[in-house]
Amino acid sequence: MSFYLTIGAADPIELRAQSEALRASCRRMMLHTVQPYFEMRQALLSSWPLGMDLLGREHILHTSALTTMMPWLQEDLADPAGHYWGYNKETGGLCVFDPFDEQRFTNANIAVLAHSGAGKSYAAASVVLSGYTRGIGAIVIDPEAEYAGLIRELGGTYLKLATGSGHAINALDPLLFAADPDEPNDQLNDVLDLIGLMCGRLDEVERAQVEASIRSVLGASEGIPVLGDIWRELERTQSGSRVSTILHRWVTGDLGRMFSAPTNVDLGAAVVGFNVRDLSEELIPPAFLILANWLWAALRRERRARHLLIDEVGLLLEHEPVRRFLIRLARRIRKYGGSLILVSQNPGDFFETKDGAVLATNPSILLLGSQKHSEAVKLQKAFNLTDRQVNYLETADRGDFLLVAGPNRAPIHVMAPPWMDELIVRSRGH
Ligand SMILES: Nc1ncnc2c1ncn2[C@@H]1O[C@H](COP(=O)(O)OP(=O)(O)OP(=O)(O)O)[C@@H](O)[C@H]1O
Ligand SMILES: [Mg+2]
Numbered sequence: 001m002s003f004y005l006t007i008g009a010a011d012p013i014e015l016r017a018q019s020e021a022l023r024a025s026c027r028r029m030m031l032h033t034v035q036p037y038f039e040m041r042q043a044l045l046s047s048w049p050l051g052m053d054l055l056g057r058e059h060i061l062h063t064s065a066l067t068t069m070m071p072w073l074q075e076d077l078a079d080p081a082g083h084y085w086g087y088n089k090e091t092g093g094l095c096v097f098d099p100f101d102e103q104r105f106t107n108a109n110i111a112v113l114a115h116s117g118a119g120k121s122y123a124a125a126s127v128v129l130s131g132y133t134r135g136i137g138a139i140v141i142d143p144e145a146e147y148a149g150l151i152r153e154l155g156g157t158y159l160k161l162a163t164g165s166g167h168a169i170n171a172l173d174p175l176l177f178a179a180d181p182d183e184p185n186d187q188l189n190d191v192l193d194l195i196g197l198m199c200g201r202l203d204e205v206e207r208a209q210v211e212a213s214i215r216s217v218l219g220a221s222e223g224i225p226v227l228g229d230i231w232r233e234l235e236r237t238q239s240g241s242r243v244s245t246i247l248h249r250w251v252t253g254d255l256g257r258m259f260s261a262p263t264n265v266d267l268g269a270a271v272v273g274f275n276v277r278d279l280s281e282e283l284i285p286p287a288f289l290i291l292a293n294w295l296w297a298a299l300r301r302e303r304r305a306r307h308l309l310i311d312e313v314g315l316l317l318e319h320e321p322v323r324r325f326l327i328r329l330a331r332r333i334r335k336y337g338g339s340l341i342l343v344s345q346n347p348g349d350f351f352e353t354k355d356g357a358v359l360a361t362n363p364s365i366l367l368l369g370s371q372k373h374s375e376a377v378k379l380q381k382a383f384n385l386t387d388r389q390v391n392y393l394e395t396a397d398r399g400d401f402l403l404v405a406g407p408n409r410a411p412i413h414v415m416a417p418p419w420m421d422e423l424i425v426r427s428r429g430h
Contacts, residue, residue, distance in 0.1 A: 001060075004046050019035075028391075083099060084130045086401075087412060110127065111366050112343045114396075115371060118370040123401060124311065127341065136305045139274075141274050141311065142273050145275045147428075151271050155270070156273060158275065167264065173263045191214050194290065195247065197286040206241070227251050276291075285316070292325055296325075303336050305337045314345060330358075346375070351378050357382070366403070371396075
């Protein structure tokens with residue numbers, strides 16, 4: 001095939017400037033251009049719609065290379081009934097599609113990966129808001145307390161999970177373990193995992209002792225058990241042991257009021273947010289596990305389309321049980337109509353472990369934003385990006401993302417409509 005570009009200008013200086021600009025942008029697309037010196041007339045005529053090629057500079061090309069030269073031939077993701085994502089930077093077309101479309105995607109999960117300040121939270125919030133306009137609710141785990149205003153403006157519930165906030169989730173809430181014929185009902189192991197996280201690992205002997213206590217507490221039929229009951233049982237049989245000493249902290253005082261008391265929060269509202277900013281570092285993994293387990297149970301109880309947004313998930317991936325939980329969630333949430341949105345500023349977090357890589361590759365939809373070279377190369381390997389796409393990531397501005405949606409890949413700019421932009425920006429107090 002032959003590909004000729006003709007430019008016109010009012011005078012030679014402008015012509016030179018334009019031709020330089022055109023060649024520069026061709027170089028960026030890895031296109032090597034040649035100027036037809038002494039054949040200008042043939043070249044000009046060849047580029048007119050006369051149906052003749054007087055230059056005859058033919059090349060054999062891959063069709064994939066060919067399409068990059070004709071961006072206007074790219075298929076836009078345009079499904080009027082879908083979420084609004086932004087506009088395609090190559091075609092200018094709007095990017096609208098439904099992440100819950102089961103024919104197109106194997107799941108509705110979304111990963112947003114970009115470095116700090118690249119506009120990840122903004123992009124995630126705009127997805128949630130787009131969903132909201134279509135009647136799709138959301139649960140937001142908010143480690144930076146930046147979604148409060150937005151959730152309140154939508155009439156949702158915003159809960160602060162921190163010592164002294166008065167909100168409680170019973171770690172042994174029976175709802176967490178509601179029988180589900182398709183899910184192995186493994187309350188014992190879940191509670192063991194949880195206590196392991198609280199105590200920083202259990203050795204074989206401790207595991208056996210804790211297991212015995214859990215069994216006897218869960219076995220007793222009267223009332224709804226709380227974590228304090230397990231501690232009491234442990235204290236009765238293994239008084240003063242390491243586990244019982246550490247667990248004591250979790251069942252008394254502020255911590256006890258938060259995790260060892262009857263659940264008093266409800267997921268009734270369409271949009272619910274959990275502020276976990278003020279949880280201290282050591283509390284995050286166990287608190288997250290309780291919260292996540294409870295959310296999971298809530299999702300299963302009532303099947304409907306909704307987003308579950310976890311911002312800054314990187315911090316959580318360090319902890320093995322949390323990682324395992326997230327994988328389980330990512331794999332099964334589709335069945336309950338949900339869409340997991342994971343946001344992380346360090347894609348390396350994902351690729352350092354096998355579990356992490358599963359999490360990064362599970363979502364059908366990716367928004368890859370501005371990256372450092374080393375990170376971009378990791379993404380290239382994981383997602384088969386072309387050199388040009390890697391280059392795009394390295395030079396992306398704030399709000400620019402490479403959208404990978406099933407087989408489609410498009411450079412988009414997340415541009416929320418004015419009302420949405422105002423809501424996002426105002427609610428975050430910028
Ligand atoms: N597409 C966009 N259009 C307009 N403003 C944007 C866009 N994306 C981000 N911003 C603004 O840029 C700033 C940083 O964005 P944001 O907080 O979403 O980045 P982030 O990647 O989540 O950062 P962090 O890693 O710190 O959480 C915010 O003030 C936000 O309002
Ligand atoms: Mg953010």
